[in-house]
Amino acid sequence: MQECGYESPKWMGKCPGCGAWNTMVEEVDNRGKDIISSVSGTTSRPLTIDEIEISEEERYRTSMEELDRVLGGGVVKGSLILVGGDPGIGKSTLLLQVSRNLAQSGNLMLYASGEESAKQIKIRAQRLNVETSNLYIVSETNLSSIEKFITDLKPKIVIIDSIQTIYRPELQSAPGSVSQVREATSSLMKIAKTLNIAVFIVGHVTKEGAIAGPRVLEHMVDTVLYFEGERHHTYRIIRAVKNRFGSTNEIGIFEMKGDGLREVVNPSEMLLSGRPENVPGSCVVCSMEGTRPVLVEIQALTSATSFGMPRRMATGIDYNRVILLMAVLEKRVGMQLQTFDAYVNVAGGLKLDEPACDLGIACAIASSFRNLPIDSKTILIGEVGLTGEIRGVNLIEKRILEAKKLGFSKCIIPKENSKGIENIADINIIPVENIYEALDEVLGG
Known part of the structure; x- marks a missing residue:
């Protein structure tokens, strides 16, 4: 299959x-041709856990703090990293910029492309200001030839773009098939482990958003990165869905410019730029992306429906979560939303899946329904339960300090979290126990 x-x-x-x-x-x-003896390529014997010695992994810094954070501190030597994303999202651009930074640091690089010619890569390299003698480019799809290039050059980092175009001549199947992708990945994994070379492989994604090819591909590699972004937005997000050398909760945010990808150092400020003030249906929440607090604007719009079945639409938020919160507002607060269409959107193209954003979503819907604005200097944090209670969230101090840094003067938090935080000056912290108290505070009842 x-x-x-x-x-x-x-x-x-x-x-x-x-x-x-x-x-x-x-x-x-x-x-008979598709068997690899071991991950390291050498015979080994069983060891007791006390005999095994460990040390901190050696890493290459890419000079891109956003990418280094997602990788757990840099590229680990001897690791196999899979980078997936939609066509045209910027995977090749990102890896060419990584190649430039690593090569300028004195590391020998090999960039093997099966989709573009060397001249096409050179044109992109000129646009990205790639000028270094440590970066070798080859346009090749034959895996045996690529292995020979690696053996001759002995580079520190290898980039394969893309794994679906690489083939082993001994196999009869076409490039991109299950056996070819599995064999190519297995061979590259053996090279990475035996020669201690870091290998990046680019993988196409299907229309469902998963890496194309056999599912075993994601199990074989050390790290799986997804490069995401809306085609009509300039911002790109890279996140790790698997990482044997770091956390899978971190994200990196980039902005696509004419000369390549640029890091977004302060994503909260970027996501809140251009936010309207004192407009019904708009509020700010704080979501934790790994160890980084990110402030995001939630927008909601409710309008009377002319049909028997009202429409519900959610962009950037789980649709079922929005339906659940609207049911809480109807049952526990008494809002008659069953005759209103409801649309909820996360400004900036970010996708939120943290329960701490529940309170902001519910208050944005209520604000639009009652046509009352929420103070633009107020931020809402908390998870909403089915009985209308506001449950506590983690890392509350980091969220409050991020809101304070960006000039917010009022922070509504769960009462449960108010017990464990220290006094934070210049911001009014208001604990609430249920959805009624929160709506009374932001909308006056």
């Missing part, structure tokens, strides 16, 4: 492994 790598001796319409339809293709069995 092309989706998950499930194998069957006969054709099947539906995959028993992942449930996908019409994804089975016929391939020649090459098991």
Whole structure:
């Protein structure tokens, strides 16, 4: 199966492994050529856990703080990193900028592209101001040739763009097939571990947003990075969904410019720029992205519907969460929202999935419904329960300090969190116990 790598001796319409339809293709069995002895390529013996010695991993700093944070402090030597994203989102641009920074630091780089010619890469490199003699470019899809280049050059970092275009001549299947992708990734993993070379591989994504190819691809690599962003927005977000050398909660934010990607040092200020003041349906919440607090504007719009079934739409927030919060407002507060269309949006293209944003979403909907604005210097933090209670959240002090830094004067937090925080000057902290108290504070009842 092309989706998950499930194998069957006969054709099947539906995959028993992942449930996908019409994804089975016929391939020649090459098991004798497709076996790798071990991850390190050398024989080993079992060791007791006391015999194993560990030390801090050696890392290459990319000079891009946003990317280094997501990777856990830099690129680990001997690691295999998979970078996925939609076509045209900027994966090749990001990796070429990483190549420039690492090469200028004295590291020998090899950039192997199976999608562009060397001249095309040179044109992009000129736009990105890539000028270094430590960066080697090769346009090649044959895995055996790439392995020879790596053996001859002995680079510190290798970039493969993309894994779906690389093929092993001994295998009969086409490039991008399950066996080719699996064999190419296995060979690159062996190179990374035996030669202590950091390897980046670019992976295309399907229309569902998952890495194209067998699911085993994500299990084989050390780190999986997703490069996300709306096509009509200039901002890009990189996040780790798997990382054996760091946290998977961190995100990095970049802005696409004419000369490449630029880091966004203060994402809160960027996401709040151009925010309207004293407009019903708008409020600010604080979401934790790993160890970084990010202030985001929530916008809500309610309007009377002319149909029997009101419309509900959510952008950047879980749709079901919005429906749940509207049900709480109807049942616990008495708002008659069943005859109103409701639209909720996260400004700036960010996607929020943290429960700490619940209070802001509920108050934004109530603000639009009652046509009363929320003070633009107020920030709301808290999780809303089904009985209307406001539950505590983690890292409350970091959230409050971020709001204070950006000039907010009032912070509404769960009463549970007010017990553990120290006195913070120049910002009015108001603890609330339920949704009624919060609405009374921001809307006057």
